[in-house]
Amino acid sequence: MKETTVMVNNKVGLHARPASLFVQAAAKYSSNIQVSCKDPDTKELREANAKSILGVLTLGVFQGMDITIKADGEDEAQAVEVLAELVKNNFGED
Structure with missing residues (x-):
């Protein structure tokens, strides 16, 4: 299993267009990919399938x-790397 944590710097966060790009990128991999975050108020962990x-x-x-x-599967390393870079590059937006 591969895992990395990145900060979302995009103005709108992980909503609408950025979320769509994220899901489309995740769908290219055969690995099981999960994305999670902590609720800023309750600190509760929220988790979702990155392909949904x-x-x-x-x-x-x-x-x-x-x-x-987090990715688990034969292409887990590449999946995590590509998705993290997508987030770091603000989903191609300024």
Whole structure:
């Protein structure tokens, strides 16, 4: 299993277009990929399937929040690396 934590710096967080790009990128891999974050108020861990747009949207990730990307499978290292880079590069936005 591979895992990394990255901060979401995108203005709108992980919503609408960025979430769609994230899910599309995750879907290219055969590994089981999960994304999680801690609720900023309750500190409760929220987790979703990274290949589910509804799941990713319901995480409620805002700018400045850390997300953890975990992958388990034959292409886990590449999946985590590519998804982390997508987040670090603000989903191709300024």
